[in-house]
Amino acid sequence: MKKVFIDGREGTTGLLIYDRLADFEGIELLTLSEEERKSTAKRREMINSSDITFLCLPDDAARESVSLVENDAVKIIDTSTAHRTLPGWAYGFPELSRAYRFAIASGSRIAVPGCHASGFISAVYPLVASGAVGRDYPFVCFSVTGYTGGGKKMIAQYESCTDSSLDAPRQYATAQQHKHLKEMKAIPSLENEPVFCPVVANYPRGMEVTVPLIPRLLDKKLTAQDVCEILSQNYDSQPLVTVLPYTGENASLSADTLAGKDNMVISVEGNDDRILIVSRFDNLGKGASAAAVQCMNILLGNPEATGLVI
Numbered sequence: 001m002k003k004v005f006i007d008g009r010e011g012t013t014g015l016l017i018y019d020r021l022a023d024f025e026g027i028e029l030l031t032l033s034e035e036e037r038k039s040t041a042k043r044r045e046m047i048n049s050s051d052i053t054f055l056c057l058p059d060d061a062a063r064e065s066v067s068l069v070e071n072d073a074v075k076i077i078d079t080s081t082a083h084r085t086l087p088g089w090a091y092g093f094p095e096l097s098r099a100y101r102f103a104i105a106s107g108s109r110i111a112v113p114g115c116h117a118s119g120f121i122s123a124v125y126p127l128v129a130s131g132a133v134g135r136d137y138p139f140v141c142f143s144v145t146g147y148t149g150g151g152k153k154m155i156a157q158y159e160s161c162t163d164s165s166l167d168a169p170r171q172y173a174t175a176q177q178h179k180h181l182k183e184m185k186a187i188p189s190l191e192n193e194p195v196f197c198p199v200v201a202n203y204p205r206g207m208e209v210t211v212p213l214i215p216r217l218l219d220k221k222l223t224a225q226d227v228c229e230i231l232s233q234n235y236d237s238q239p240l241v242t243v244l245p246y247t248g249e250n251a252s253l254s255a256d257t258l259a260g261k262d263n264m265v266i267s268v269e270g271n272d273d274r275i276l277i278v279s280r281f282d283n284l285g286k287g288a289s290a291a292a293v294q295c296m297n298i299l300l301g302n303p304e305a306t307g308l309v310i
Contacts (some may be wrong), residue, residue, distance in 0.1 A: 003299060005030040005050040006198040007043060007057060007065050012151050013079050014056030016289035020307050044068040052299065054292055055080060064212045065068075066109075069152050070121035075108045075299055084111040085186040092295040093187070094304070095238045096125050104298045112295065115287030116143045116198055116237035117187070119279035122241065122266060125188045132222055133213070139183070141193035142159025143209040144255045147200055149283040169201040175213065180286060205257030207283045209298065213275040223274045224248065228268040231277070239305045240264060240286060240294065258282050262308035285309075 002303035004027050008014045021027050030050055036042040036169045048071040055062045062080040067078065073233045079093045090103035104110055113121065120141045127133040147166075149157040174249040178196055184191045195209075215222050216281055235241040244267040253268060255281050258265060264281040281287055289310050297304045 001026060001028050002051045003028050003049060003297075005046040005053045007047065007053055007055050007059070007116070009056065010037070012052070012148060012284065013135050013292070014287045016271075016284055017056065017292055020289065020293050024307055031055055038280050040064075040068070043073040044070075045243045047071075048074060049167055050074055052077060052296055053216070054296075055076075059285065061285055072108075075110070077110045077112060077119045077295050077299075079112045079203075079288060079292055081114060081172065081182075082107065082111075084113065084117075084183045086111075091183070091187055092291055093121065094294070095235055095241045096121070096187075096299055097129065097234075098103070099284055101298065104295050105301075107299075110295050110299070112187045112288070112292045113187075114144065114183060115149055115207060115283040116178070116182045116196070116209060117180040118264070118287050118291070119207060120180075120184050120194065120196075120211060120282065121145060122264060122279045123209070123211040123231070123277035124190070127213075128188045128190065129225065130230050130234075132220060132226070133232055134219060135189055136191045137217065138192070139190065139207065139211060141194045141211050142199070143207065144199045144201055145207045145283045146203045146205045146259070148204050150200060151206075154200075166202055167252070168190045169198045169199050171197060172184070174200055201255070203256055205282050207255075207279075207281055207287055208253060208255035211279075213277060215272060215275065222275075223272045224268050224270060227275055227277065231268065235266070239288075239303075240290075240308070240310065241266065243267070253278055254282065260285070261310060262286055262294075262305075263310045 062082040087110045089111045090107040094101035127152040181193045232243040240263045246268045262285040264286045269276040
């Protein structure tokens with residue numbers, strides 16, 4: 001029986017992880033009362049009594065929680081932005097490569113990817129790692145997400161229906177300083193951060209992340225079918241990431257197709273002059289809580305889709 005503590009259980013991601021683990025075989029959930037969860041001493045006690053602690057906290061609070069670890073055996077799975085590009089932390093996207101999977105399985109500090117970053121990196125990492133696209137390519141990313149990605153405050157804002165301006169999709173982070181940009185550059189080893197256009201829309205769950213690719217800007221000839229084959233080979237036999245066959249046909253792609261699911265579907269659209277790589281998933285699933293539980297499963301030697309919905 002493994003003891004698991006969720007520090008920040010009251011947040012959106014923490015609640016979903018708790019719900020997934022409540023009836024999880026072989027797991028004992030350590031919990032604190034409403035009063036106790038505000039006590040640093042009680043949180044320290046729970047963290048150091050656990051085998052695995054999930055951090056579902058703002059960045060500064062996540063850093064504080066890591067500083068409370070005194071038991072070398074405790075493994076940390078952090079869903080915040082705080083540690084995603086730091087040395088000594090495994091990046092929690094095992095499908096990227098065997099090295100990423102091994103780092104999770106053998107690690108004690110794991111950083112769960114950001115939701116927008118998951119979509120971008122899923123498209124870009126295999127292309128750069130294979131040498132098909134250079135690290136200096138000027139990537140652009142357009143991402144549409146449901147409002148639950150903004151946490152409790154944004155959920156309440158949308159669901160109260162008091163502001164008519166929320167009816168239309170809203171682009172944000174227009175100063176190009178979104179907190180996911182750092183990992184979007186670092187994990188695929190890009191020379192520059194992409195131009196990033198995130199949009200939040202008036203629907204609860206689901207993401208659609210699109211990365212355009214212009215072959216005439218590449219040093220090597222690359223067709224849409226080539227891109228699809230590179231992605232398919234990289235994610236071959238992965239239970240949570242599927243690459244659809246390239247068709248070249250016009251398609252209507254909904255951002256909430258995988259709402260309530262924990263997997264990711266990647267498709268290559270467009271033509272040989274203008275290619276679109278589209279990654280769809282649930283911002284609260286593979287974009288957050290499901291990715292965290294997947295990492296826990298790998299740590300524990302469980303089938304990685306245990307407790308997840310595909």
